[in-house]
Amino acid sequence: MPITHSFDYQKPGSLREALALLARKSAVALAGGTDLIGHLKEGLVSPELLVDLKGLKELKKIEHRGGALHIGALVTFAEVIDSKVIGKKLPVLAEIARKVASVGIRNRATLVGNLCSAVPCLDTGPILVAMDALVLVKGKRGSRKIPAEKWFIAPRKTARKPGELVTGISIPLPRGKAAACYLKLGRYRGEDLAQASVFVSIEQSSRGAKARNFRVAFGSVGPVPCRARKIEKALAAGGALIDMVALKKLVPAEISPITDIRASKEYRLHMCQVMLERALAAADGRLNGTGPAYGASLL
Amino acid sequence: MKKRIRFVLNGEKRAIDVAPQETLLEALRDGLGVKSPKCGCDRGDCGTCTVMIDGRTVRSCLVLGVEVDGAVVTTLEGVMENGELSPLQQAFLDRNAFQCGFCAPGMIMSATELLARNEQPTREEVQEGLAGNLCRCTGYSPIIDAVLETAGVVPKGGRDERP
Ligand code: FES
Ligand code: FES
Numbered sequence: 001m002p003i004t005h006s007f008d009y010q011k012p013g014s015l016r017e018a019l020a021l022l023a024r025k026s027a028v029a030l031a032g033g034t035d036l037i038g039h040l041k042e043g044l045v046s047p048e049l050l051v052d053l054k055g056l057k058e059l060k061k062i063e064h065r066g067g068a069l070h071i072g073a074l075v076t077f078a079e080v081i082d083s084k085v086i087g088k089k090l091p092v093l094a095e096i097a098r099k100v101a102s103v104g105i106r107n108r109a110t111l112v113g114n115l116c117s118a119v120p121c122l123d124t125g126p127i128l129v130a131m132d133a134l135v136l137v138k139g140k141r142g143s144r145k146i147p148a149e150k151w152f153i154a155p156r157k158t159a160r161k162p163g164e165l166v167t168g169i170s171i172p173l174p175r176g177k178a179a180a181c182y183l184k185l186g187r188y189r190g191e192d193l194a195q196a197s198v199f200v201s202i203e204q205s206s207r208g209a210k211a212r213n214f215r216v217a218f219g220s221v222g223p224v225p226c227r228a229r230k231i232e233k234a235l236a237a238g239g240a241l242i243d244m245v246a247l248k249k250l251v252p253a254e255i256s257p258i259t260d261i262r263a264s265k266e267y268r269l270h271m272c273q274v275m276l277e278r279a280l281a282a283a284d285g286r287l288n289g290t291g292p293a294y295g296a297s298l299l
Numbered sequence: 300m301k302k303r304i305r306f307v308l309n310g311e312k313r314a315i316d317v318a319p320q321e322t323l324l325e326a327l328r329d330g331l332g333v334k335s336p337k338c339g340c341d342r343g344d345c346g347t348c349t350v351m352i353d354g355r356t357v358r359s360c361l362v363l364g365v366e367v368d369g370a371v372v373t374t375l376e377g378v379m380e381n382g383e384l385s386p387l388q389q390a391f392l393d394r395n396a397f398q399c400g401f402c403a404p405g406m407i408m409s410a411t412e413l414l415a416r417n418e419q420p421t422r423e424e425v426q427e428g429l430a431g432n433l434c435r436c437t438g439y440s441p442i443i444d445a446v447l448e449t450a451g452v453v454p455k456g457g458r459d460e461r462p
Binding site for chain 2: 001002006009037040101103108189190191
């Protein structure tokens with residue numbers, strides 16, 4: 001299907017220039033384009049100007065600074081997978097990136113573009129809400145840092161205002177020893193959208209040798225990624241012992257799955273319980289140095 | 300308004316005028332007559348339009364022509380080495396790894412990238428590397444075997460005997 005709508009194309013060389021162009025009515029930012037070009041073909045968007053960001057070097061960085069991981073808006077999923085810093089500081093992010101679409105898409109699609117799409121099945125949603133990531137946004141009037149949980153408003157709707165540009169994200173890193181796991185359920189292995197997904201992170205707490213903090217979030221089982229705070233509390237209260245039966249009973253209260261072409265709501269709920277158990281076991285194992293390698297297939 | 304873009308296509312410098320809404324796939328096929336990339340789904344799901352930009356595979360149906368200004372683009376036409384089939388292409392041929400052949404250009408581009416980045420892939424890594432390249436004819440086995448044969452992990456014409 002060709003793009004029938006015509007528009008102008010510009011590739012600015014500085015962020016200032018880009019923001020000035022984006023302040024125009026009907027201008028849209030282009031990074032990887034794997035979503036945007038599909039939307040242009042389907043007529044879901046009809047901008048007058050595409051502002052290609054790929055000339056902005058400052059948006060290509062992956063940095064570890066001030067206890068957080070900063071990922072620029074142009075960083076692709078392939079670059080997340082290959083990044084040494086991410087492999088060392090937050091390997092679960094590479095595990096997530098490997099589950100996104102196919103190699104040919106990951107070579108082009110950016111992590112920030114993924115969260116801008118804000119579709120309910122997005123793979124980067126659960127980790128960002130669970131880890132309290134900040135979405136860094138710049139507009140002509142200044143910058144904002146939006147907590148991930150406030151970023152996702154509804155399917156395809158984010159807290160970004162017209163004319164604003166997401167320049168990157170910042171993910172606070174756990175202070176103590178930590179490990180995590182992301183499980184994604186698809187209809188088959190390889191290139192599929194998530195029917196349901198679970199992210200779990202366990203961090204040794206400074207409160208005592210046995211004390212641990214948990215972060216849990218689900219994806220694809222609600223309009224936006226769901227942080228599972230009741231489950232997190234129950235886990236932290238339980239210490240080293242995890243009462244899976246009690247924990248699974250909390251899942252229905254945390255998510256609101258629907259039935260669609262990819263799965264029924266009953267199946268999604270059931271699999272969230274199964275995946276929660278497996279993700280916890282894997283993260284726990286990884287924390288103790290006995291778990292499966294990051295990226296191993298656990299479903 | 301059309302824009303002039305300059306890029307290297309299969310080792311040759313090219314300059315063409317493209318409208319901003321033209322995809323790279325359209326620019327290659329209709330503008331330049333390079334016909335190996337195919338239009339299957341036109342939405343990033345099937346992989347038949349796969350080409351390389353700066354050595355990495357992309358779905359050319361999801362890239363605009365204007366975006367490759369200054370880049371190095373490689374299609375299947377540029378994979379042959381000195382007029383000879385690449386070892387991977389030869390293995391595809393030897394193993395009947397295509398029937399109608401519609402998927403083959405994309406498969407070979409994806410597998411070429413895979414082998415450039417991972418010389419000794421496991422069967423699972425080949426499957427993962429080719430996920431998103433759909434084939435409606437072969438059932439995939441001969442394709443995966445051809446890639447493994449090229450990597451030298453499966454003997455020529457033999458089967459993958461590993462667990
Ligand atoms: S035609 Fe591009 S992926 Fe199908
Ligand atoms: S050989 Fe026909 S689609 Fe693959």
